Amino acid sequence: MRNRYLDLLRFLAIVRVVVYHVTGWASLTLLFPAMSVMFALAGSLMAASLHRSGPTAVGRRLRRLLPSLWVVAAVFVPAMLLTGLPLTPKVLLWLFPVSDPPANYWGALALSPIWYLRDYLWFVLASPIALWLFRRYPLPTLVAPYCLLLAIEFGVYPNAPGVLREFGLYFGAWLLGFAHQAGMLRRLANRVLVPTVLVLAAAGGAWILAHPGPRGYDLNDNPLGNALWSAAFILVALGRAPSSAEWVDRSEVFGRVVTVLNRRALTVYLWHMAFVVALTPLVDVVGWSHQDPVGLAIRVALVFLLVGVVTALVGWVEDVAAQRPPELIPGGRRPPVPATRWHAESRRGADPDRAAAAPATEPPGDGVPAQRGRGGDVTTG
Template identity: 85%
Template sequence: MRNRYLDVLRALAIVRVVVYHVTGWASLTLLFPAMSVMFALAGSLMAASLNRSGPMAVGRRMRRLLPSLWVVAAIFVPAMLLTGLPLTPKVLLWLFPVADPPANHWGALALSPIWYLRDYLWFVLASPIALWLFRRFPLPTLLAPYCLLLAIELGIYPNPHGVLREFGLYFGAWLLGFAHQAGMLRRLTNRVLIPVALVLAAVGGAWILAHPGPRGYDLNDIPLGNALWSAAFILVALGRAPAAAAWADRNAVFGRAVTVLNRRALTVYLWHMAFVVALTPLVDVVGWSHQDLLGLAIRIVLVFLLVGVVTALFGWIEDVAARRPPELVPGRRRPPVPAGRRHAEGRAGDDHRVPGQRDRAGEVNVR
C-alpha cells in the first residue's frame, strides 16, 4: 500500500513551486523548501529501486525521466532555432541534459526548470556508488555534501564546477531520502531528532539573516542557508512521517488531485514556467502587480488551467514511460475485483507485494 502522506508532500511541493514562480514571494521558500523536499522524496524512491533492481534501476529511472523532456524539446527547440538560437552540437544536450542545454532569450526563462532535470540526472547516475557508501559509512556520506557546500561558501574551494555546487546544495537532501528509505530517520528518537533539527534550523536561519540575497531572504539565493534550513525541514517532515494518511482520500476531489499531481509531477514542472512567462505581460496590460492579491490569484488560476490543458495533452507520456496504461486524467476508480478472481490472482502472485517493493507503476509499497 502506497504511503499517501508522501504523495501529499510531493503534491504540496509541486503546488508551492508553481505559486512561488507566479508570485515571487520569498517567504514561500522558507515556509516550504519544496525543491529539497522533492529531491529527498526522489532519493528515497531511488534507494528503493536500487535495493530491488541494483544498478539496472539507473536505466529505468532514465527511461521514466527523459521522454517528457523530449516532448518539451520537440516543441520548444525548433521554435528557439527559428528565433535566434544557433544550431550547434550543444543542442543535443536537450536529449540528455547533463549540462545546461542552450536556449535563446525567451527560452532561457520559459525552460529554466531544466536545471532540476540536470541535477536529477547527475544524482541518479551517482546513486549506486552513493548508496554503497551510505550503507557502510552513513554519517560521513551524509555530511559530505554539506561540507562541500560549506567549503564553497567560505571560499576554501573557489570557483567550483556548477555540478559540484549543485551536489553540495541538494545531494544532502537526496541522501536524507536514502536515510528515510532505510528507516533511519524514523528510528531517531525525539530526543535526538528534534534538537538536531532545531540546531540546523537555527544555524541555517542565522546564515540566511546574515546573508540576504538580491531578493531578500529567498532561499534560492542563499545556498548554505537553503541546505541547512531544508535539512531541518526534511528531518521533521520525513522523520516523523506517518505510516499512512487515509485522510488524504476521505475527500474524493482532494485525493484525486493528489494522485494527478503525483502522476503528472514532471509534466507540471516542465511546462508551468512557460505559462508563467507568457502571462507576465498581463502585469503591464492589466496592471496586476505583485501587491495586487486578486490579480495574483487570477494569474495562479490561469497558470494551473493552462498547465492542466497541456497535462491532458502530454501527461500520458509519463504513464507510457512508467509502463502504466495511459490515462487522460489519472486516479480513476477502478471497479472492484470479484472475490474469487482476487483470490486466484493472489495465488498466482499477481496481487502480492513485498513491503518496500515498488509495483510496475513505480509506486513504493511501504507497508
Template identity: 80%
Template sequence: MRNRYLDLLRFLAIIRVVVYHVTGYAVLTLVFPAMSVMFALAGSLMAASLDRSGVRAVGRRLRRLLPSLWVVAAVFVPAMLLTGLPFTSRVLLWLFPVADPPANHWGALALSVIWYLRDYLWFVLASPVALWLFRRAPVLTLAAPYALLAAIEFGLRPGAPLVLREFGLYFGAWMLGFAHHDGLLRRLASRVLVPVVLLVGGAGGAWILTHRGVRGYDLNDIDLGNALWSTAFILVMLGRAPAAAAWVDRNALFSRAVTAVNRRALTIYLWHMPFVIALTPLVDVVGMSRTDPVGLAIRVLLVFALVGVVTLLVGWVEDVAARRRPELVPGGRAGRAPAAAPTSPAPAGPVAPVLVGARPPAQRNAEAAVVGHLSGR
C-alpha cells in the same frame, strides 16, 4: 501500497513551486523548501528502486524521467532554432541533459526549470555508489555534500564547477531520502532528533539572516542557508512521518487531486514556467498591478488552468514512460489500485548560447531581475 504521506508532500511541493514562480514571494521558500523536499522524496524512492532492481533501477528511473523532457524539447527547440538559437552539437543536450542545454533569450526564461532535471539525472547516476557508501558510513557520507558546499561558500574551492555546487546544495537532501527509506530517521530518538533540528535549523536561519540575497530572504539565493534550513525541515517532515496517511483518501476529490498531481508532477513542473512568462505581459495589458493580490490570484489560477490543459494533452507520456495504462486524468478506479512501483520507507526490519538552468552568481542576478519583474519588486 503507495505511501500516501509521500504523495501528499510531493503534491504540496508542486503546488508551492508553481505559486512561488507566479508570485515571487520569498517567504514561500522558507515556509516550505519544496525543491529540497522533492529531492528527498526522490532519494527515498530511488533507494527503494535500487533495493528492488539493483543497478537496473538507474535505467528505469531515466526512462521515466526523459520522455516528458523530450516532449517539451520537441515543441520548444524548433521554436528557439527559428528565433536565433544556433544549431550546434550542444542542442543534443536536450535529449540527455548532463549539462545545461542551450536556449535563446526567451527560452532561457521559459525553460529555466530544466536545472532540476539536470541535477536529478546526476543524482540518479550517482545513487548506486552513494547508497552503497551511505549504508557503510551513513554519517560521513551524509556530511560530505554539506562539507563540499561549505568549502565552496568559504572560498576553499574557488571556481568549483556548477555540478559540484549542486551536489553540495541538494545531494544531502537526496541522501536524507536514503535515510528515510532505510528507517534511520524514524528510529532516531527525539532526544537526538530535536537538538539536531534546532542546531541545523538555527545555523541555517542565522546564515540566511546574515546573508540576505538579491531577492531578500529567498533560499534560492542563499545556498548554505538553503541546505541547512531545508535539512532541518526534512528531518521533521520525514523523521516524524506517519506510517500511513489514510485520511488523504477520505475525500474522493482531494484523493484524486493528490494522485493526479503525483502522476503528472513532471509534466506540471516542466510546463508551468512557460505560462508564467507568457502571462506576465498581460498584467500590463489589463491594467492590473503585479503585486495586487487579486491580480496574482488570477494569474495563479490561469497558470494552473493552462497547465491543466497541457497535462490533458501530453501528460499521458508519463504513464507510457512508467509502463502504466495511459489515462487522461489519473486517479480513477484503476488509478487507485495498489501500485506496483517500489514504495518507501522500507517495511520494518533490516534494512555562449544561454544555458538553461545554470545558476552561477552572475546568472542568478539576471534571474533575480526576472523574478523581480514578474512579482513587481
C-alpha cells in the same frame, strides 16, 4: 499500500513551486523548501528501487524521466531554432541534459526548470555508488555534501565546478531520502532529532538573515542557508512522518487531485514556467502587480488552468514511460485484475518503480532571480 503522506508532500511541493513562480513571494521558500523536499522524496524512492532491483534501477529511472523532457524539446527546440538559437551539437543536450541545454533569449526563462532534471540525472547516476557508501558509512556519507558546500561557500574550494556546487546544495537532501528509506530518520530519538533540527534551523536561519540576496530572504539566493534550513525541515517532515495519511482520500475530490499531481508532477513542473512567462505581460496590460492580491490569484488560477490543459494533452507520456496504461486524468477506478494475471504478477514480483507510481488503491525528488551558472537560480522554488 502507497503512503499518501509522501504523496501529500509532493503535491504541496509542486503547488508551492508554481505559486512561488507566479507571485515571487520569498517567504514561501522558507515556509516550504519545496525543491529539497522533492529531492529527498526522489532519493527515498531511488534507494528503494536500488534495494529491490540493483543497478538496473538507474536505467528504469531514466526511462521514466526523459520522455516528458523530449516532449517539451519537440515543441520548444524548433521554436527556439526559428527565433535565433544556433544549431550546434549542444542541442543534443535536450535529449540527455547532463549539462544545461542551450536556449535563446526567451527559452532560457521559459524552460529554466530543466535544471531540476539535470541535477536529477546526476543524482540518479551517482546513486549506486552513493548508496553503497551510505550503507557502510552512513553518517560520513550523509554529511559529505554539506561539508562540500561549506568548503565552497567559505572559499576553501573556490571556483568549484557547477556539478559539485549542485551536489553540495541538493545531494544532502537526496541522501536524507536514503536515510528515510532505511528507516534511520524514523528511529532517531527525540533527544537526538530535536537538537539536530534546532541547530540546523538556527545556523541556516542566521546565515540567511546575515546574507540576504537580491530578493531578500529567499532560499534560492543563499545556497548554504538553503541546505541547512531544508535539512532541518526534511528531518521533521520525514523523521516524524505518519505511517499513512488516509484522511487525504476522505474527500474524493481532494484525493483525486493529489493523485493527479503526483502522477503528472514532471509534466506540471516542466511546463508551468512557460505559462508564467507568457502571462507576465498581463501585469502591464491590466495592472496585475505583485501587490494586487486579486490579480495574483487570477494569474495563479490561469497558470494552473493552462498547465491542466497541456497536462491533459501530453501528460499520458508519463504513464507510457512508467509502463502504465495511459490515462487522460489519472486515479480513476480500474477494472479488477484477472486472477491469472494477479498470480503471474505475484510470482515474478512487482516492478518497484511501477508500484511506487501506482494509485493508493493498488498494492506495491522559482521566481525570476538573476541568472548565474545554474537554472535553479531562475526557478528553484
